Every structure is written in C-alpha cells, then in structure tokens.
Amino acid sequence: MTENLVSAARLAAAIFESGLKSPAEWEARFPVRGLPEGAMVTRFAPSPTGFLTLGNLLTAFVDRLLANTSGGVFFLRLEDTDKKRETGDGVSGIVNDMAAFGLAIDEGVTGFGTERGAYGPYTQSHRREIYHTYAKALVEQGLAYPCFCSADDLDKLRNEQEQAGVNKGYYGQWTKCRNLSLDEQLAHLKSGEPYTLRLRSPGDASRKIFVNDLVRGKLELPEYDMDVVLLKADGIPTYHFAHAVDDHLMRVTHVIRGDEWLASLPLHAQLFYLLGFKPPKYAHIAPMMKLDAETGGKRKLSKRKDPEAAVGALVRAGYPNAALHEYLVTLLNSSFEDWRRANPDAPLAKFPFSLKKMQPSGALFDLQKLEDVSKTVISRMTAEQVYAQALAWANAFDPDLASLLSNDPAYSIAMLSIDRGNKKPRKDIARWGQLRELYSYFYDELFEPRLVSAPEILQAYLEVYDPNDDKDAWFAKIKSICEPLGYCPDVKTYKADPDTWKGHVSDVSGAIRMAVTGRENTPDLWAVMRVIGEARVRGRMEEAM
Ligand code: GLU
Numbered sequence: 001m002t003e004n005l006v007s008a009a010r011l012a013a014a015i016f017e018s019g020l021k022s023p024a025e026w027e028a029r030f031p032v033r034g035l036p037e038g039a040m041v042t043r044f045a046p047s048p049t050g051f052l053t054l055g056n057l058l059t060a061f062v063d064r065l066l067a068n069t070s071g072g073v074f075f076l077r078l079e080d081t082d083k084k085r086e087t088g089d090g091v092s093g094i095v096n097d098m099a100a101f102g103l104a105i106d107e108g109v110t111g112f113g114t115e116r117g118a119y120g121p122y123t124q125s126h127r128r129e130i131y132h133t134y135a136k137a138l139v140e141q142g143l144a145y146p147c148f149c150s151a152d153d154l155d156k157l158r159n160e161q162e163q164a165g166v167n168k169g170y171y172g173q174w175t176k177c178r179n180l181s182l183d184e185q186l187a188h189l190k191s192g193e194p195y196t197l198r199l200r201s202p203g204d205a206s207r208k209i210f211v212n213d214l215v216r217g218k219l220e221l222p223e224y225d226m227d228v229v230l231l232k233a234d235g236i237p238t239y240h241f242a243h244a245v246d247d248h249l250m251r252v253t254h255v256i257r258g259d260e261w262l263a264s265l266p267l268h269a270q271l272f273y274l275l276g277f278k279p280p281k282y283a284h285i286a287p288m289m290k291l292d293a294e295t296g297g298k299r300k301l302s303k304r305k306d307p308e309a310a311v312g313a314l315v316r317a318g319y320p321n322a323a324l325h326e327y328l329v330t331l332l333n334s335s336f337e338d339w340r341r342a343n344p345d346a347p348l349a350k351f352p353f354s355l356k357k358m359q360p361s362g363a364l365f366d367l368q369k370l371e372d373v374s375k376t377v378i379s380r381m382t383a384e385q386v387y388a389q390a391l392a393w394a395n396a397f398d399p400d401l402a403s404l405l406s407n408d409p410a411y412s413i414a415m416l417s418i419d420r421g422n423k424k425p426r427k428d429i430a431r432w433g434q435l436r437e438l439y440s441y442f443y444d445e446l447f448e449p450r451l452v453s454a455p456e457i458l459q460a461y462l463e464v465y466d467p468n469d470d471k472d473a474w475f476a477k478i479k480s481i482c483e484p485l486g487y488c489p490d491v492k493t494y495k496a497d498p499d500t501w502k503g504h505v506s507d508v509s510g511a512i513r514m515a516v517t518g519r520e521n522t523p524d525l526w527a528v529m530r531v532i533g534e535a536r537v538r539g540r541m542e543e544a545m
Pocket residue numbers: 044045046047079243255256257258261
C-alpha cells in the first residue's frame with residue numbers, strides 16, 4: 001500500500017506542474033458561506049454560446065427563485081471548457097439577455113472578462129490551477145491515471161466493443177492504460193506523448209445507487225464504472241470534473257440543470273465521493289417543448305428552429321419582464337394560475353414556488369399563452385408604469401415612437417389611462433412592439449385618415465359636439481342626432497323593426513369613431529375624444545367629410 005502511494009506520488013509529480021496549492025489551501029480560500037440555515041446557493045452555468053433561449057433561461061429563473069425565497073445566493077459561472085463550441089465573445093450576449101430579462105446575479109460573470117464575487121474565478125478556463133490541484137490529489141491517491149490511448153486507439157476500442165456486443169466506453173477489461181506500471185507511465189510521459197487523465201473508477205455497474213432528485217424523487221441508478229476523462233490532453237477539465245470541483249468550492253447547495261445530465265448523476269455522485277466533497281442537491285428539469293407546426297407533435301424547443309423563443313427576440317418584441325416571469329412560473333408550477341386568481345395583486349415573489357410541484361415532463365412553450373399572460377399583466381399596470389416601460393423599450397428598439405411618446409408625456413399617459421385602473425381593465429397590449437399600431441391615431445404623425453360614407457352624421461354631430469360633455473351628456477348627444485338622420489337611437493327598438501331605419505346608434509357612433517380614429521374598434525370613444533382634444537376631433541371630422 002505504502003509502496004503504491006509512493007508510486008502514485010511519483011506519478012503525480014511527473015504529471016503536474018510544481019507549486020500547485022493543496023486542496024486545503026483552496027478550501028481555506030473558499031470557506032463555507034456564512035449563510036443562514038436553509039439558504040440555497042444556486043448557479044447558472046451556461047457555455048458561452050452567445051445567447052439564451054427561454055428554455056436555458058428557465059433553469060436560471062428557477063435558480064433565482066430558489067435563492068430569493070431562501071435568502072441565498074445566485075451566481076453566473078461560465079463553462080467554457082469546450083473550446084470547440086466557443087465563438088469569440090459568447091459571454092456578453094448571455095449577460096445582456098439575463099439583464100434584459102431582469103435576472104440579476106449576486107456574483108459571478110458580469111461581462112466579457114469581468115466578474116465580481118469572492119468565490120471566483122467564475123470562468124472555468126481561468127480555474128486551471130484549481131482543477132489541477134484536485135486532479136493531482138486523485139492521482140496521489142491512486143484514483144486517477146494518465147491514459148495514452150490515441151483517438152485511433154479509442155476508435156478501435158469502440159469497434160471491438162461493437163463486435164463483442166458490449167457497452168462502449170473505457171471500463172473494466174477495456175482500460176488499456178489503467179494497469180501500466182509506474183515505469184511504463186513515466187516512460188510514456190517522458191516521450192512527450194499526449195495523454196488524458198482518467199478516473200480509476202471503483203464502480204460496478206451491477207450495483208445500484210440511490211439518488212434523490214428534487215423534481216423526480218428517489219431514483220435507482222446503476223453505479224458508474226467508466227474511467228472517464230477528468231483532464232483533457234490540453235489540461236482542461238471535462239464538464240463532469242469541473243462540475244464537482246466548482247460546485248464544491250463555490251459552495252453550491254442546489255444544482256438545477258437540464259435533464260440531459262440525469263444519466264451522468266451516478267458519475268457525479270462518484271466524483272463527489274472520491275473527492276471527499278458533500279454533493280449538492282439536484283433538480284433535473286426537462287427541456288422546454290413546443291408543438292411542431294408541421295408534424296403537430298411535441299418536440300424540444302430549438303435555438304435554430306424557434307428564433308421566437310430566443311430571449312433576445314422576446315425582449316425585442318417588447319414583452320415586459322414581469323410578463324415573461326409570470327409566464328415562466330405558470331410553466332413551472334401548475335398551481336400558479338389558481339394562486340394568481342386568488343391573489344391578483346400579490347407580487348410574484350409571494351408565490352410559494354416549489355420544486356416538488358414541477359412536472360418532470362417538459363413544459364410546452366406557447367406564444368399565445370404568453371400573449372394572454374402578458375395582456376393581463378400589462379392591463380394591471382398603471383398608465384405611468386406602462387408609459388415608463390414602453391418608453392424604455394422604444395428608446396432601445398423604436399426611437400421614432402420614443403420621441404412621440406416623450407414629446408408630451410402627460411398626453412401619452414392620458415392616452416394610456418383610457419380603460420385602465422377600473423375593475424375590468426382593457427387587455428389590448430401584449431408587448432410594447434404593438435403600441436405603435438394600437439395607439440397610432442393618438443399621434444398626428446401616425447394617424448391614417450379614412451373617408452366616412454355618411455358625412456351627414458359628422459355634420460350633425462359637429463353642431464352638437466362639446467368637448468366638455470361628460471360621458472352621459474356625450475352619449476345623449478349622439479342619440480339626439482340619430483332620429484333626424486333616420487337612425488334608431490335604441491338598438492332593441494331597431495332590431496324589432498330594422499327595415500324602418502337606415503341603421504342604429506352604433507352606426508352613428510361608428511362613423512364618428514372612424515372619422516376621429518380611422519378605426520372600427522377603439523377603447524372608450526368618449527375617453528379617446530377627450531384625450532385627443534377638440535382641435536383634432538374637429539379637424540379630423542372635417543377632413544373625413
Ligand atoms: N455547462 C452545462 C450546460 O450548459 C451546465 C450544466 C449544469 O448546469 O451543471 O449544459
């Protein structure tokens with residue numbers, strides 16, 4: 001045994017650079033966080049792919065919710081160990097998407113090459129030394145070894161395994177480099193051959209392990225028996241190894257991640273065990289789904305096929321963050337909608353979100369549902385809130401609209417106040433990008449005049465129009481011009497004997513509406529006319545004749 005350890009120490013010394021810190025030094029540098037009992041530490045750990053889909057963001061959103069509800073910490077870590085997948089600055093897009101989505105981090109990566117927090121570096125490619133410390137410790141304990149198999153060797157191995165009809169991978173009898181003698185290992189190393197560092201797995205696939213997943217409950221899985229690569233030939237760790245080291249040293253308590261990692265859980269359990277780390281709790285979330293327009297079946301939401309589900313696209317379309325957040329919670333916990341009905345005014349943070357209530361199957365992304373949720377959320381905002389958010393959006397994405405809105409803020413706010421603040425507010429806006437179209441007629445620059453086929457209605461109305469009329473007086477006047485023009489002032493009476501009339505009161509108000517707004521449908525016309533003002537009302541009516 002001692003002899004083995006001496007060999008292992010010699011091997012470790014031959015592999016690793018000298019002067020590496022010890023595990024104890026890293027432990028001391030990143031102490032257990034002084035957080036209250038029950039506080040959850042969560043992280044979002046994307047690779048730098050440049051942008052996020054709503055599906056990626058769902059896990060980050062859960063991370064944020066858990067940290068919020070428990071008084072914990074949420075941070076952003078960049079997993080850039082797969083150089084093949086990297087494309088220049090793949091970071092800023094992610095950071096910007098998170099910020100635009102209103103997902104604040106407590107620590108971690110804040111931009112391309114910037115970060116804050118005491119548990120960094122938060123970019124994996126800057127943590128090489130740390131990984132090497134722990135890899136070295138494994139080698140010293142005989143738990144990891146260098147593997148000199150080339151890509152060709154591994155191809156050959158796969159072919160042989162295929163022919164033999166057994167599981168593919170580096171395990172059991174197939175681990176050519178596992179049993180090299182120290183002298184052989186040193187000779188290979190000396191010759192400068194490329195090598196990876198593999199785990200010497202003590203696992204046995206015929207045994208079971210039990211792991212608890214916070215969404216799926218208790219799972220029984222086979223023990224992991226592969227000698228996986230811990231460090232690649234360039235000394236960069238694989239995801240598995242980096243996950244264990246990072247989540248341990250960053251003192252993560254809860255790992256929320258895509259369920260594509262579920263199969264790796266036995267490996268991760270083993271790595272945490274061999275490294276002497278307490279494992280975090282896991283929640284594996286199914287990917288977001290979508291109904292495929294062509295096949296009608298469900299499929300995974302895709303970055304490529306579903307550009308509308310990219311966070312940037314949703315933000316550009318102008319869905320307010322509050323609506324996006326509310327929508328995600330409806331996807332996460334089906335009890336949310338009942339809670340919302342019972343607590344229409346409560347802040348979202350008051351909802352008792354629970355991982356246990358999550359569906360293990362993937363939530364369905366449904367743009368229509370998002371629109372509905374968003375309309376409701378916006379309908380409950382004050383006109384001032386709508387104004388501020390719409391203006392912020394327009395400043396970024398529609399500068400002309402921004403200048404119209406901000407030319408006369410009081411006018412714009414009066415416009416946005418129509419049918420708002422009452423029991424049944426109007427649900428017309430789903431996203432700020434619709435404002436230009438929905439409210440165009442309030443601005444002369446956007447108003448599109450339409451001719452009205454019954455100019456005599458406008459003529460008659462102009463004679464009685466008084467901008468100071470309250471709503472009852474306003475309506476009484478519209479009724480008053482009906483009969484002389486051959487329109488029935490009362491819809492019921494009209495319906496009883498339609499042939500006697502040219503039409504009824506709605507046709508009369510409809511003609512006025514068309515002249516003043518160019519539209520068949522608008523919010524409360526009396527209110528619209530009050531906001532638009534006498535000069536515009538008269539001017540537009542005259543033009544429409
Ligand atoms: N970098 C991994 C991914 O993007 C992170 C998985 C995890 O959260 O642990 O899938």
